Amino acid sequence: EAQVTQNPRYLITVTGKKLTVTCSQNMNHEYMSWYRQDPGLGLRQIYYSMNVEVTDKGDVPEGYKVSRKEKRNFPLILESPSPNQTSLYFCASSLLGQGLGEQFFGPGTRLTVL
Amino acid sequence: AQKVTQAQTEISVVEKEDVTLDCVYETRDTTYYLFWYKQPPSGELVFLIRRNSFDEQNEISGRYSWNFQKSTSSFNFTITASQVVDSAVYFCALRGQGGSEKLVFGKGTKLTVNP
Numbered sequence: 113e114a115q116v117t118q119n120p121r122y123l124i125t126v127t128g129k130k131l132t133v134t135c136s137q138n139m140n141h142e143y144m145s146w147y148r149q150d151p152g153l154g155l156r157q158i159y160y161s162m163n164v165e166v167t168d169k170g171d172v173p174e175g176y177k178v179s180r181k182e183k184r185n186f187p188l189i190l191e192s193p194s195p196n197q198t199s200l201y202f203c204a205s206s207l208l209g210q211g212l213g214e215q216f217f218g219p220g221t222r223l224t225v226l
Numbered sequence: 227a228q229k230v231t232q233a234q235t236e237i238s239v240v241e242k243e244d245v246t247l248d249c250v251y252e253t254r255d256t257t258y259y260l261f262w263y264k265q266p267p268s269g270e271l272v273f274l275i276r277r278n279s280f281d282e283q284n285e286i287s288g289r290y291s292w293n294f295q296k297s298t299s300s301f302n303f304t305i306t307a308s309q310v311v312d313s314a315v316y317f318c319a320l321r322g323q324g325g326s327e328k329l330v331f332g333k334g335t336k337l338t339v340n341p
Contacts (some may be wrong), residue, residue, distance in 0.1 A: 143327060154317065154331040162327075170328060202271060208327070214261070215321075215329055217271040 114139045118203050118218035125193055126226050133188045133221050135203030142208040144186040145215070148172065148199040155202065161186055162208060193225040228253045230320050232332035239308055240340050247303045247335045249318030255279075260294065260301045261319040261329065271317070277301065308339045 116137045125131055137144065145160040157170030161180040175197055177189040190197060200222050204215040229252040239245045251260065262274040275285065277294050285292045289306045305312055315336045319329040
């Protein structure tokens with residue numbers, strides 16, 4: 113089954129404790145991206161990757177890191193989480209370019225930083 | 227800059243009513259793609275439709291229909307004979323060409339269908 117998986121689905125942590133949210137896709141997609149969703153703001157892009165070892169900042173990258181060492185994985189790293197990073201996070205993947213368009217989303221990770 | 231506006235923050239209807247969710251977009255790209263996603267209370271994002279800028283044909287899928295009008299930069303979504311299971315937040319999104327290829331989302335419209 114074609115899918116994007118994220119782990120963990122729920123996480124409660126404390127300020128300053130490093131954490132990683134994993135994202136994996138099995139569709140051989142070049143493009144992967146992280147979004148955060150906040151009430152009244154919709155979804156905003158944090159980071160994206162066009163392919164292995166190619167990553168770039170989205171609209172709200174502060175406080176986040178990513179890596180793309182393998183095509184299927186795109187982890188989101190919070191080196192020192194703060195309460196303003198409490199949010200619902202989505203990983204997405206798609207084929208690159210040509211407007212084939214549909215981004216497949218993971219199930220979401222609900223993060224609370226105390 | 228690209229922008230998607232969903233002016234309706236919340237809509238409440240009674241079951242079996244028809245409801246239209248508005249979406250207005252801004253882009254300078256000549257080629258772009260428009261999407262609708264549904265987010266039920268469980269939180270996942272469910273893809274509903276993709277439409278490219280060269281295809282202005284309206285589409286119907288069961289009780290769902292979409293009206294794409296480039297002249298007014300709108301991509302509205304109508305649910306006919308709404309059901310309680312349609313209760314969700316609906317997002318309209320735009321993806322341009324090149325650059326980050328990110329999806330630019332509207333802020334969403336929360337639809338509540340009451341029995």
